[in-house]
Amino acid sequence: MAISDPEEFDLVVLGGGPVGEHAVGRARKAGLETVLVEQELIGGECSYWACMPSKTLLRPGHVLGAARAVPGAREAVTGSIDVAAALARRDWMTADWDDSGQVEWVEGTGGHIARGHGHIVAERTVVVDSREGTRTLVARRAVLVATGSSAFIPPVPGLAATRHWDNRQVTAAHTVPRRLVVVGGGAVGVEMAQAWRRLGSVEVTIVEAGERLLANAEPFVGEQLAAALEREGITVLTRATITRVGRADDDAPVEVTLEGGRVVTGDEILVAAGRRPRTVDIGLEVLGLEPGSFLDVDEQLRVRAVPGAWLYAAGDVNGIALLTHMGKYQARIAVDAILGGSATADADASAVPAVVFTDPQVAWVGLTENAARDRGIDVGVATVKTQSVAAAAILGEGVEGTSQLVIDKSRGTVVGATFTGPDIAELLHSATIAVVAQVPLERLRHSVPSFPTLSEVWLELVDTALSI
Ligand SMILES: Cc1cc2nc3c(=O)[nH]c(=O)nc-3n(C[C@H](O)[C@H](O)[C@H](O)COP(=O)(O)OP(=O)(O)OC[C@H]3O[C@@H](n4cnc5c(N)ncnc54)[C@H](O)[C@@H]3O)c2cc1C
Numbered sequence: 001m002a003i004s005d006p007e008e009f010d011l012v013v014l015g016g017g018p019v020g021e022h023a024v025g026r027a028r029k030a031g032l033e034t035v036l037v038e039q040e041l042i043g044g045e046c047s048y049w050a051c052m053p054s055k056t057l058l059r060p061g062h063v064l065g066a067a068r069a070v071p072g073a074r075e076a077v078t079g080s081i082d083v084a085a086a087l088a089r090r091d092w093m094t095a096d097w098d099d100s101g102q103v104e105w106v107e108g109t110g111g112h113i114a115r116g117h118g119h120i121v122a123e124r125t126v127v128v129d130s131r132e133g134t135r136t137l138v139a140r141r142a143v144l145v146a147t148g149s150s151a152f153i154p155p156v157p158g159l160a161a162t163r164h165w166d167n168r169q170v171t172a173a174h175t176v177p178r179r180l181v182v183v184g185g186g187a188v189g190v191e192m193a194q195a196w197r198r199l200g201s202v203e204v205t206i207v208e209a210g211e212r213l214l215a216n217a218e219p220f221v222g223e224q225l226a227a228a229l230e231r232e233g234i235t236v237l238t239r240a241t242i243t244r245v246g247r248a249d250d251d252a253p254v255e256v257t258l259e260g261g262r263v264v265t266g267d268e269i270l271v272a273a274g275r276r277p278r279t280v281d282i283g284l285e286v287l288g289l290e291p292g293s294f295l296d297v298d299e300q301l302r303v304r305a306v307p308g309a310w311l312y313a314a315g316d317v318n319g320i321a322l323l324t325h326m327g328k329y330q331a332r333i334a335v336d337a338i339l340g341g342s343a344t345a346d347a348d349a350s351a352v353p354a355v356v357f358t359d360p361q362v363a364w365v366g367l368t369e370n371a372a373r374d375r376g377i378d379v380g381v382a383t384v385k386t387q388s389v390a391a392a393a394i395l396g397e398g399v400e401g402t403s404q405l406v407i408d409k410s411r412g413t414v415v416g417a418t419f420t421g422p423d424i425a426e427l428l429h430s431a432t433i434a435v436v437a438q439v440p441l442e443r444l445r446h447s448v449p450s451f452p453t454l455s456e457v458w459l460e461l462v463d464t465a466l467s468i
Contacts, residue, residue, distance in 0.1 A: 009035045012139040014118045017044020019315030019327035020146035026335040028109035037118035041099040046324045053171035056093040060086045061198030069396025120283035142338045149275035149316035159245040165270045179203040181266035185213035187356045189272035205235040218418045277317045294319030299344035301334035321352045353432045355425045363428040366416035366435040380407040380468035384460045386421035390452040403457040407465045413438045
């Protein structure tokens with residue numbers, strides 16, 4: 001096997017997901033000589049097995065649902081989803097799992113690519129192994145780890161040894177399972193349950209160990225979402241602990257046994273029970289760090305335990321907020337820090353915006369009411385029915401949801417916001433600005449939303465908040 005001479009770059013980025021790519025773009029704009037190390041597809045989980053295919057699989061059902069809510073349009077919807085066409089569109093969205101477009105983009109920035117598995121062997125030094133040989137990359141300024149995460153498979157008896165799906169198989173499937181069991185009622189679980197139910201799965205069962213779906217959001221979110229999913233024929237089992245999973249053989253149905261003896265049977269089982277960092281084999285032991293753990297970083301994304309300010313970690317791998325937009329934000333802060341800038345990331349990550357693209361959509365940012373109380377904030381809550389504004393009636397019949405602000409009464413600012421309802425994801429950025437910029441409610445009342453948009457919920461929310 002060929003071993004090349006060490007090659008020097010200003011920045012070595014380990015992992016070419018959205019976060020690594022974004023870092024390369026920013027570094028190249030600033031003129032840093034940069035190399036991106038990727039062992040699979042440039043674009044990472046997000047482009048091929050997560051955000052992009054999952055949202056594409058949900059889209060046909062959303063469009064149909066929106067049309068069916070509107071008399072006049074409803075009558076034009078006479079057929080069912082063309083599943084083959086829907087899956088073909090997903091294949092197009094993932095470029096058939098071919099990353100040449102993204103390679104072109106990286107090379108277009110003037111960035112270099114090193115294909116293969118990278119691992120740190122010494123300070124500022126990454127070795128990349130591939131079939132073509134071994135390359136040694138030395139970073140003049142920094143190494144940025146952006147190796148992301150993969151599915152966590154919980155230690156349920158029988159599960160690991162049973163053929164199962166994780167986010168990769170569920171987003172890349174080419175046939176619709178007749179019966180799908182979903183382990184986990186977080187964002188991935190609820191989105192994929194609804195997508196495949198609408199694409200034709202006859203039985204879909206979500207098995208969630210906790211009290212409700214989307215446990216990190218306000219309690220009303222999980223309740224509303226469970227009711228909506230059940231209305232379309234999805235079974236939602238909460239407080240359900242799995243004691244055993246198994247199949248008689250690889251082609252046999254999967255049997256999921258719950259505490260109490262109930263057995264849920266499926267043709268496929270999706271494990272959507274969280275994520276674990278891809279840090280097992282990237283050389284952390286050389287640095288005295290624990291392989292397999294999330295990388296603990298400071299507010300400039302430097303790995304705390306490593307002296308010398310040469311090792312950074314952004315995106316899923318640091319465990320702060322496992323979302324593409326937050327990872328890219330961190331990449332911007334990290335590259336700016338590598339360039340000598342002083343910008344720091346919001347340390348407690350208390351203003352992370354998140355959207356769950358189910359129907360109804362769910363979107364939230366900042367603190368929930370309980371989290372705000374736990375922090376000792378003088379909490380006030382303003383709640384409005386999303387359907388109270390004219391735009392909801394225009395969207396269609398049966399449009400329902402809740403819009404809520406959590407207020408810091410003593411400071412007169414918004415510390416959290418949650419919205420449920422169709423198309424409410426677009427409301428979220430206004431809330432994010434209000435929370436992050438700590439806009440006083442007294443000023444927010446002068447931000448006038450257009451008529452008739454769903455943003456008009458802000459009028460009553462702010463009025464109510466001011467009167468608390
Ligand atoms: C089903 C699903 C849907 C999601 N939907 C959304 C959404 O709608 N919006 C959102 O914001 N987030 C969403 N997420 C989360 C989002 O996918 C992640 O936050 C995002 O992909 C993280 O990006 P990353 O670059 O940190 O890591 P990744 O996307 O995991 O990329 C890491 C890359 O590093 C490479 N790599 C790892 N180790 C090595 C190594 N040693 N050598 C070389 N290369 C290596 C990997 O091959 C991979 O390409 C979703 C997640 C899932 C599972």
